[in-house]
Amino acid sequence: MLLERDDLLATLGNLLECARSGDGSLVLLAGEAGSGKTSVTRELANSVGDTAVVLWGACDPLSTPRPLSPLHDFAADPDSGLSGLLDEHVEAVETFGTVLARLKGTLRPVLMVVEDLHWADEGTLDFVRFVGRRVADTNALAVCTYRDDEVGPDHPLKLVLGQLGPMETTHRLDVRPLSVAAVAVLAGERAVDAEALHRLTDGNAFYVTEVIAAEESLPGTVQEAVLARVGRLGDGPRRVVEAVSIAPRSLEISHVGLLTGALVEDIDETAGSGVLAAEGRFLSFRHELARAAVEESIPMARRLDLHRRMLSLLEDADSPDRARLAHHAMRADAADLVVDHAPLAAQEASKRGAHKEAISFYESVLSHPELVGDDRVAEFRLALATEFGIVDRQGEALRQATLAVDHYRAGNRTDRLAAALVQVAGPQWSLGDAPSCRATIDEAVELLTRLGPSRDLAHALYTSSHFYMLARQGQFALEVVKRSAAMAEEFGANDIGWSARLIIGCIEIITGAPLRGLAVLNEIKEEAERGDDPHRVAKTLGMLGSGGGEARLYDDAISALDEGIVQGLAADEDYAVAYNRSWLARIAFEQGRWNQAVEYAELVDRTSSTGVGIANVTARGALGRVRVRRGDPGGRELIEDTLQLGVSYELQHVWAPLCGLAEHEWLSGRAQRIPVLLSEDYGRALDTDSQWARGELGFWMWRAGAIDGPPDNAARPFALQMAGEWRAAAEAWREIGCPYEVALALADGDETACLEALPTFDSLGARPAASLVRARLRDVGVKNIPKGPTKQTLANPAGLTSRQLEVLGLMASGMSNAEIADELFLAKKTVEHHVSAIFSKLSVTTRAKAIVAAHELGTTQK
Amino acid sequence: MPRYLVERSFPDGLEIPTTSEGLKACLGVVDGNTGEQVTWIRSFVTDDHQKTFCIYDGPTPEAIRRAADVSEMPVDAISEISVLDPYFYVGGQS
Numbered sequence: 001m002l003l004e005r006d007d008l009l010a011t012l013g014n015l016l017e018c019a020r021s022g023d024g025s026l027v028l029l030a031g032e033a034g035s036g037k038t039s040v041t042r043e044l045a046n047s048v049g050d051t052a053v054v055l056w057g058a059c060d061p062l063s064t065p066r067p068l069s070p071l072h073d074f075a076a077d078p079d080s081g082l083s084g085l086l087d088e089h090v091e092a093v094e095t096f097g098t099v100l101a102r103l104k105g106t107l108r109p110v111l112m113v114v115e116d117l118h119w120a121d122e123g124t125l126d127f128v129r130f131v132g133r134r135v136a137d138t139n140a141l142a143v144c145t146y147r148d149d150e151v152g153p154d155h156p157l158k159l160v161l162g163q164l165g166p167m168e169t170t171h172r173l174d175v176r177p178l179s180v181a182a183v184a185v186l187a188g189e190r191a192v193d194a195e196a197l198h199r200l201t202d203g204n205a206f207y208v209t210e211v212i213a214a215e216e217s218l219p220g221t222v223q224e225a226v227l228a229r230v231g232r233l234g235d236g237p238r239r240v241v242e243a244v245s246i247a248p249r250s251l252e253i254s255h256v257g258l259l260t261g262a263l264v265e266d267i268d269e270t271a272g273s274g275v276l277a278a279e280g281r282f283l284s285f286r287h288e289l290a291r292a293a294v295e296e297s298i299p300m301a302r303r304l305d306l307h308r309r310m311l312s313l314l315e316d317a318d319s320p321d322r323a324r325l326a327h328h329a330m331r332a333d334a335a336d337l338v339v340d341h342a343p344l345a346a347q348e349a350s351k352r353g354a355h356k357e358a359i360s361f362y363e364s365v366l367s368h369p370e371l372v373g374d375d376r377v378a379e380f381r382l383a384l385a386t387e388f389g390i391v392d393r394q395g396e397a398l399r400q401a402t403l404a405v406d407h408y409r410a411g412n413r414t415d416r417l418a419a420a421l422v423q424v425a426g427p428q429w430s431l432g433d434a435p436s437c438r439a440t441i442d443e444a445v446e447l448l449t450r451l452g453p454s455r456d457l458a459h460a461l462y463t464s465s466h467f468y469m470l471a472r473q474g475q476f477a478l479e480v481v482k483r484s485a486a487m488a489e490e491f492g493a494n495d496i497g498w499s500a501r502l503i504i505g506c507i508e509i510i511t512g513a514p515l516r517g518l519a520v521l522n523e524i525k526e527e528a529e530r531g532d533d534p535h536r537v538a539k540t541l542g543m544l545g546s547g548g549g550e551a552r553l554y555d556d557a558i559s560a561l562d563e564g565i566v567q568g569l570a571a572d573e574d575y576a577v578a579y580n581r582s583w584l585a586r587i588a589f590e591q592g593r594w595n596q597a598v599e600y601a602e603l604v605d606r607t608s609s610t611g612v613g614i615a616n617v618t619a620r621g622a623l624g625r626v627r628v629r630r631g632d633p634g635g636r637e638l639i640e641d642t643l644q645l646g647v648s649y650e651l652q653h654v655w656a657p658l659c660g661l662a663e664h665e666w667l668s669g670r671a672q673r674i675p676v677l678l679s680e681d682y683g684r685a686l687d688t689d690s691q692w693a694r695g696e697l698g699f700w701m702w703r704a705g706a707i708d709g710p711p712d713n714a715a716r717p718f719a720l721q722m723a724g725e726w727r728a729a730a731e732a733w734r735e736i737g738c739p740y741e742v743a744l745a746l747a748d749g750d751e752t753a754c755l756e757a758l759p760t761f762d763s764l765g766a767r768p769a770a771s772l773v774r775a776r777l778r779d780v781g782v783k784n785i786p787k788g789p790t791k792q793t794l795a796n797p798a799g800l801t802s803r804q805l806e807v808l809g810l811m812a813s814g815m816s817n818a819e820i821a822d823e824l825f826l827a828k829k830t831v832e833h834h835v836s837a838i839f840s841k842l843s844v845t846t847r848a849k850a851i852v853a854a855h856e857l858g859t860t861q862k
Numbered sequence: 863m864p865r866y867l868v869e870r871s872f873p874d875g876l877e878i879p880t881t882s883e884g885l886k887a888c889l890g891v892v893d894g895n896t897g898e899q900v901t902w903i904r905s906f907v908t909d910d911h912q913k914t915f916c917i918y919d920g921p922t923p924e925a926i927r928r929a930a931d932v933s934e935m936p937v938d939a940i941s942e943i944s945v946l947d948p949y950f951y952v953g954g955q956s
Contacts, residue, residue, distance in 0.1 A: 633942035829897030
């Protein structure tokens, strides 16, 4: 039994009962090392007996953690029902999904324990985040233990705690130090001063029990207490204890004999003494503090020898555990073995999505360059650069790839040099150095072209076309990518061929053959779906959404963006979700759905963790433009601040917000300032073949009188308007579905057209534009100009506003207030207000009656 | 938090009786604002009751608009404002 843990255990027991009835939750159980977190979770697991399924996993204190260690533990437990969990070629997200399915819909609730999260690798943290966000609908209680005193502000666990902490299904519990009274109970008959012991140990449960077991007058530290206890063992058992201490978590009993020559009796004695615990085929320390104390105490030569013997044992295993091998190789100071094992451990970690671990393995190899040889050093640097790129450490990626380039430049390997150059170009672009990036990729293409057609050249051409597409140099990119596609086919490189077609589709959408581009993208999306390749599907959806959005092909873009968001949420791809939402904000702005534009934009800012990325620029640009068109304060400032944060954005990300600044000046009667604002980027646009950038930037330059007519190859509605064809322009905008632009075109026309524009501006709430039109009509002497927006007439018998109708419709579909708040991006409190207004207008007092009344009114069909 | 002046029009005239009904109407607006973290400071009403000038604290103009939507109040224009005090400069002329 455990002292002073009854309340904690009762709380956990209650949460497990809730899980039984389908209300799952996640507990973050914090406490310092030795406070008794494991004892609490073990006690809980024992007490539930057969009434719950127990999944038990732990993270290791390996110098580089084994990827997804707790999931390996689940898979190794024959009772878990998860034995095939980590088969080769299974994506991490699928694995997580399998565990999640195990947590759902069982008759017995599931107690899932993940121990020592402060040692977790990235993959495990992803897993905990994945489960934590979805635990509500499971029959599971997930308990994750960690040492809160070891989680500093930069610890990777901190971010996960921050993300999961505010959720309603997350609970934080502490394992507190023992009181003096509890220490006295533990001391029992022993001649120990309980108060002095409490002072010494701060009530740390492990420390207290070690001191009592050491049977010495109070030792100064917990290490001394542990060693005093070990010191009382005989020679044989002590060697067993030492051998187990070099294994980070536990050691196979079969290995103990081989490592030390120890007898069965010796092993039994260590387990009997309470220093070690035997569980199944393994021996382990009762606590990591004790293991570390013993390992530290072994003389250097013997410790190195133990690690070396351990290495040879592990090497003989049927399926060697690479992370474990690399750990012992590093500890054995056996550089040659580090060099043997760490690269494979790195590849394995990378495949499991544990990129930070892969980096650590590659770095340990690269600290012994003399053993590796220059060519392999360069290869490892390229692999390391790839890993750095994935975790968004672009500066280090650039450094490693550049070192590899330097090596190959000195030698004769043109093909390797070119491959390294391709790797340099990526980080250059991400770091905002687009000109260097294009120079680098040009050199790679040139070098490979000299060697004749190859798979490498096909890849370099594809990469090059991608960068030129991003710069909106569409015609050039198109020529390059077509060569890439043809060469990829010649060499049977289907992956390159697929990527090349993605670029082709995207370029066609943006530079003038939008329907052909859409067809290409839809075709390869279907291919990716048939091939069950979620990465490719997601990539295509992103291109369809942003490319379709830029070309104002709204229906196709919106459905791709919505689909991309659903998929991104399921896979925890926060960046893709934010990017897609930012495009929904921009599209909603252009379509005159300004409330929705605001909602999407605010959501992007609230949920993205990466600071001001491209998604934030697009979202804030849309929000700023809504303010400008409404005449609300802060629009110009928001756009200016956002653009200032990233001087190196590509044209495609900045032209729309810039046009917002130009419009603000025009609406404020200062059109003469527009050319200064836009001329540089208008010049950049003329170097590209992006029709819409040329069109919109050109339009505002024309409005300010800086140009007389449309530039070549400008998007049609803008070109018409710049040519003075306002009626045709309005018609074109109407077809595309941009009401504000329709009215803006009409406002260039005669009195009748201006009178036609007014109600559109008024109903959008576009006050500044409406005022300009009214002023012009007054100037030319028009009488009876309609006054501002008349009070909205309410179209339905109960007098509900449009927002209330929307809420009522969702109520009728069975949603709770919280779900409606999520759906409409409103605060829950705001929804409650709408609901009570609906009740009072419908003269009802319950939700059910409101829904019945809604059906009678026929309002739910809307 | 920024301060805003919100102009509203009531073509039929704004009538808030000085009774418990009026109190309820005002508190309803206050309550409706809390979801958006918007605070109504005070309002000025023209003598014909057709226009109001209302001072609000709120995080963004969008939050002011959503709060108005909840309370079913019209919005003509929103301006961000700060205080100019007639005697602010008096002490500075020494």
